[in-house]
Amino acid sequence: MKQKRPSIKDIAKALNVSITTISFVLNGKGEERKISKEVIKKIEDYAEEINYRPNQIAQSLRTGKSKILVFMVEDIGNPFFAKIARIIEEIAYQKGYKVLFCSTENNDKRSRELITLFHERQVDGFIVIPSPGIQKDIENLIKSDVPVVLGDRYFKGSPMNHVVIDNYGASKKGTQHLIDNGFKNIAFISIDTKQMQMVDRARGYRDAVDEAGLSNQVLELSFDDIRKQKGKDSVKNLLTQKENIDAVFFSTNYLTQTALEIIKDIDPKLIYNLGILTFDDNDFFKINTPSISAVAQPLQEMGEELMRIMFKLLKKSKDKETPLMQTVLEATLTPRDSSRRK
Amino acid sequence: MKQKRPSIKDIAKALNVSITTISFVLNGKGEERKISKEVIKKIEDYAEEINYRPNQIAQSLRTGKSKILVFMVEDIGNPFFAKIARIIEEIAYQKGYKVLFCSTENNDKRSRELITLFHERQVDGFIVIPSPGIQKDIENLIKSDVPVVLGDRYFKGSPMNHVVIDNYGASKKGTQHLIDNGFKNIAFISIDTKQMQMVDRARGYRDAVDEAGLSNQVLELSFDDIRKQKGKDSVKNLLTQKENIDAVFFSTNYLTQTALEIIKDIDPKLIYNLGILTFDDNDFFKINTPSISAVAQPLQEMGEELMRIMFKLLKKSKDKETPLMQTVLEATLTPRDSSRRK
DNA sequence: TAAAATTAGTAAAACGTTTTACCATTATCA
DNA sequence: TGATAATGGTAAAACGTTTTACTAATTTTA
Numbered sequence: 158m159k160q161k162r163p164s165i166k167d168i169a170k171a172l173n174v175s176i177t178t179i180s181f182v183l184n185g186k187g188e189e190r191k192i193s194k195e196v197i198k199k200i201e202d203y204a205e206e207i208n209y210r211p212n213q214i215a216q217s218l219r220t221g222k223s224k225i226l227v228f229m230v231e232d233i234g235n236p237f238f239a240k241i242a243r244i245i246e247e248i249a250y251q252k253g254y255k256v257l258f259c260s261t262e263n264n265d266k267r268s269r270e271l272i273t274l275f276h277e278r279q280v281d282g283f284i285v286i287p288s289p290g291i292q293k294d295i296e297n298l299i300k301s302d303v304p305v306v307l308g309d310r311y312f313k314g315s316p317m318n319h320v321v322i323d324n325y326g327a328s329k330k331g332t333q334h335l336i337d338n339g340f341k342n343i344a345f346i347s348i349d350t351k352q353m354q355m356v357d358r359a360r361g362y363r364d365a366v367d368e369a370g371l372s373n374q375v376l377e378l379s380f381d382d383i384r385k386q387k388g389k390d391s392v393k394n395l396l397t398q399k400e401n402i403d404a405v406f407f408s409t410n411y412l413t414q415t416a417l418e419i420i421k422d423i424d425p426k427l428i429y430n431l432g433i434l435t436f437d438d439n440d441f442f443k444i445n446t447p448s449i450s451a452v453a454q455p456l457q458e459m460g461e462e463l464m465r466i467m468f469k470l471l472k473k474s475k476d477k478e479t480p481l482m483q484t485v486l487e488a489t490l491t492p493r494d495s496s497r498r499k
Numbered sequence: 500m501k502q503k504r505p506s507i508k509d510i511a512k513a514l515n516v517s518i519t520t521i522s523f524v525l526n527g528k529g530e531e532r533k534i535s536k537e538v539i540k541k542i543e544d545y546a547e548e549i550n551y552r553p554n555q556i557a558q559s560l561r562t563g564k565s566k567i568l569v570f571m572v573e574d575i576g577n578p579f580f581a582k583i584a585r586i587i588e589e590i591a592y593q594k595g596y597k598v599l600f601c602s603t604e605n606n607d608k609r610s611r612e613l614i615t616l617f618h619e620r621q622v623d624g625f626i627v628i629p630s631p632g633i634q635k636d637i638e639n640l641i642k643s644d645v646p647v648v649l650g651d652r653y654f655k656g657s658p659m660n661h662v663v664i665d666n667y668g669a670s671k672k673g674t675q676h677l678i679d680n681g682f683k684n685i686a687f688i689s690i691d692t693k694q695m696q697m698v699d700r701a702r703g704y705r706d707a708v709d710e711a712g713l714s715n716q717v718l719e720l721s722f723d724d725i726r727k728q729k730g731k732d733s734v735k736n737l738l739t740q741k742e743n744i745d746a747v748f749f750s751t752n753y754l755t756q757t758a759l760e761i762i763k764d765i766d767p768k769l770i771y772n773l774g775i776l777t778f779d780d781n782d783f784f785k786i787n788t789p790s791i792s793a794v795a796q797p798l799q800e801m802g803e804e805l806m807r808i809m810f811k812l813l814k815k816s817k818d819k820e821t822p823l824m825q826t827v828l829e830a831t832l833t834p835r836d837s838s839r840r841k
Numbered sequence: 842t843a844a845a846a847t848t849a850g851t852a853a854a855a856c857g858t859t860t861t862a863c864c865a866t867t868a869t870c871a
Numbered sequence: 872t873g874a875t876a877a878t879g880g881t882a883a884a885a886c887g888t889t890t891t892a893c894t895a896a897t898t899t900t901a
Contacts, residue, residue, distance in 0.1 A: 164857055175881045180859060191879055210619050214565070215857035217556045218886050233600070234585045239576045243602060246575070255620070256598050258575070260585060277552050278597070335624075417786040425788065441783035444759040446767065518853045522889060533848055557887035718863050778878055 163207050164218065172203055183211070189371060217279065225280045226467065227257040231273060236439045238286065239408055242458030245284065263380055265290040273299065274300060281468050284308060288456065289352050304470035306463050310354040318470070318482045321461040323456050324354050326370035329363025329486035331406060331434050331452045334490055336369045338430045339498040344374040344395060347408035358408045374402060383415055392419050404432025413449065433495035447494035456489050462486065505549050512544055525553070560622065567622045568809065569599040571613060578781045579752055580628065586802030587626065594810065604723055606631040614640060623644060624809050626650060632695050646812035648805050652696040652730035658823045660812070662804040664796050666696050670703025673748060673776050673794045676832055678711045681840040682746035682774045686716040688758065689750035700750045700778065717742060725757055734761050746774025752781060755791065775837035789836035796830050804828065
């Protein structure tokens, strides 16, 4: 026999006190509203006793707040995003918020649908790793006063709250590391996109190579082709046709992953004669033979920063403008075997 | 200037029709309730025109349904769970449901808190990878008529809906594969737990080894020690002290991952002299040198089955009992380099 | 032709909160 | 002493739906 959860009304009936009074007391406004000590105690004790929990749906309906945040990423299956998700989840829970995760596949249409969906469901805030073409949608979201923080990338010329890393600097530092280790023909393999994080990474690479008086070799693959034969062929060509290439810097973890497969496929020994450096670290790069050097993003700090800004936004009063909050973090170079001179 | 979303009331005012009628029409009950064609059309057109969307919070409050499911896993950062999460997410969205993910860390206390939390928030259903000690809590959940499906493991002697694989068979098949490849001293490294999936895997291993007349070597680590030095030392001991061991079968992906690190640490060459087989597959095992043979769980089917059962439960009428739904899937052996005889 | 049935709707309660506006009493002040 | 203020609350509206119970007008039936 399923008995329904107690509501304020039940408490009211049991204690012979009005609903209003109970609401005030349970929301900590008892003192302020001059409710007597005894009544406060009586209500608190009874609520405790019957293990009363407010119905959050009703609260949401009344207040327009849902205590739910959404974290939109490219792919929750990608360890980079999954790890950040864990960190965000943890912090949110501590503050009584829940987090919805969802994967956009870096697809604008899907991103738009998800934004609409969650906006309708009145989630309280969006933490978004934006796909390239949803600048307008995000702007609209912000206009309608919904807290939004971008992660990993941002839109040029559109001032929004964000947490990113210094991609240019990190990329330059990474490239420099390869140069310092004696590599002379360093290729850069990246994604064919106008997204800022990738553009900045490419720029960092180019500048470093230029300054060292070396030539650059950039290969840009389309997001969709990566897992297909077409993408694999391009990588294969770069590595086999241009025999002078002695090192490759990958701009993101799944490129590296795909490339490692391809390299293995072309010739398992090849990997020992090629310098390799990747953006984004994970446990498997450490285990790989040879272990893969990485430019590691500070996941913990990114998650913490994202949430710090989000909570600032959630707390602000409607009328008061909050200043723009933009954080730029530094990535760490983690040298391993794959970038040692052969 | 933020203008509020149109509600049914606004439509009512605009069209001079009652709220009730609109609700009936928009819920497709127009015909049934004998609303005239013209009125139906008028309402539908207008709703379309102003892009009316029902406030789901209000719907939830009234109906007690939230159109939200929760997927509780050990760790959303583990690719095994992350991949299933993606599949579930996809299917749910198609049916108008959203999915909340959360990580239990295989911790009973945390699991309990999460269950309470979401139950209070009236999520419509739970898909749970249960931590070992929450059998009672799940039973209570089911008793209060909440749809629950377990994944990956189940509780002995507690009949609940679940989707698991034939762990015993898969483990036996895996062990047999190592035996067939000529390994004579196969160790099994697993988690120190009473959870069914692990118990079954250990049993499969033992039986296979027994039947082949070989001796067994089982090492069980505690969940908490794995990432700590203590766990690493145990593995190290097993691999170095007992020099006769020529192959290791790991019962889960993160054990393999940790072990690969340790092996690399002890002696990078060691890996070439050791047969390795792991439960759970992922892209990195494919890339690893040597590539790691795996007993792969059918992620896609698991996700689909979980959701198929969940939707059956969601659809059932309150009074009618649904039969127990338990699916056992087969895992696939994916032999790679690491299990070839040295 | 009167009763019964159908048609085409509507009013109002309910879900469980929060919050505004109000109201008795009692105490204080001038 | 009469007005004012403080004390300790409460009634009722509101959030946006769904759903039950009703009704007035028309049509059918006997």
